[in-house]
Amino acid sequence: MTVETLAAAIPRPMTPGPEHDALRRFHRDGRWEGVIHAGGMGPGTPAQTAVGTARHQWIQDGRWVVGDYAQDQFLEDGTFLFKWELHWVCGFDPATGEYRATIADNYGRAGIMRGWIEGDRLIFESTGDSAPRIRLTWDVSDPDVVLWKNEMTFDGKDWFLVEDYRIVPLD
Numbered sequence: 001m002t003v004e005t006l007a008a009a010i011p012r013p014m015t016p017g018p019e020h021d022a023l024r025r026f027h028r029d030g031r032w033e034g035v036i037h038a039g040g041m042g043p044g045t046p047a048q049t050a051v052g053t054a055r056h057q058w059i060q061d062g063r064w065v066v067g068d069y070a071q072d073q074f075l076e077d078g079t080f081l082f083k084w085e086l087h088w089v090c091g092f093d094p095a096t097g098e099y100r101a102t103i104a105d106n107y108g109r110a111g112i113m114r115g116w117i118e119g120d121r122l123i124f125e126s127t128g129d130s131a132p133r134i135r136l137t138w139d140v141s142d143p144d145v146v147l148w149k150n151e152m153t154f155d156g157k158d159w160f161l162v163e164d165y166r167i168v169p170l171d
Contacts (some may be wrong), residue, residue, distance in 0.1 A: 016062040019092035023099070026122040026138040027056045027065045027090070028146060032165035036073065040152070040162035048081065049074045064091040084156065091113070091126075099124070135159060144168075 036048040052071030059066055070121035073081045083106075090101040099115035102126055113136070115124035120141040126133045131154045139147040149164035 007072065013060075014094055017092070018064050019099070022117055023065055023090060023092070023122070026146065027169070029053075029055050029068060029170045030146060030167035031170055032148070032167045034163060034165040036163045037161055039160075040150075047076055049076060049078075050084075050163065050165075052084075053170065054166070055170075064089055077095050129156070131155070134162075 031051075031053045031081055033051050034049070038047040039045060041048075044118055050071045050073050052069060054067055054069050056065055056067045058064070065088075067086075067090070069086040069088065071084045073084060075081060086103060086104055086105040088101055090099065092098075095152040099117070099122075101112060101113045101115060102111070104110045112127050112146075113124040113134075115122060117123075120139055122138040122140075124136045126135075132152045133156065135151045135153075137149050137151070141147075147164070147166040148167055150162040151159040152162050155161045
């Protein structure tokens with residue numbers, strides 16, 4: 001067998017396609033201010049305010065977008081609580097025909113999410129049956145702003161709003 005024949009038998013990395021390009025409009029560097037609703041971080045938790053930033057980079061020739069998110073959270077009277085941080089890796093998985101993302105945050109949570117695009121909205125839901133589950137939605141119907149929301153369910157049917165933000169470009 002020739003070297004060329006042996007080399008041709010080895011699978012090659014996938015080539016990024018239109019599914020990858022479609023993710024670009026949802027993953028923009030930006031900043032936000034907003035509210036985390038009462039009960040949004042668990043039963044009995046108070047409402048909070050938040051100020052955050054998102055920064056993204058594309059890796060592996062455009063196959064994956066990596067996002068680093070940071071958010072300072074405060075009680076409504078302005079008392080600082082903590083900084084929340086999340087690392088996000090997102091791309092298209094040809095084996096499943098879906099968008100997939102991995103998440104890891106400074107609470108020590110890690111997970112895999114599945115996603116899809118509906119027009120101007122990118123929607124991701126946590127995988128598995130364990131509660132609670134989350135759903136994240138990016139809406140880019142306004143080309144200058146990303147509307148983002150985080151919803152949660154404990155029973156897999158009834159979703160409630162945890163937080164929503166208007167993300168504007170970084171200055």
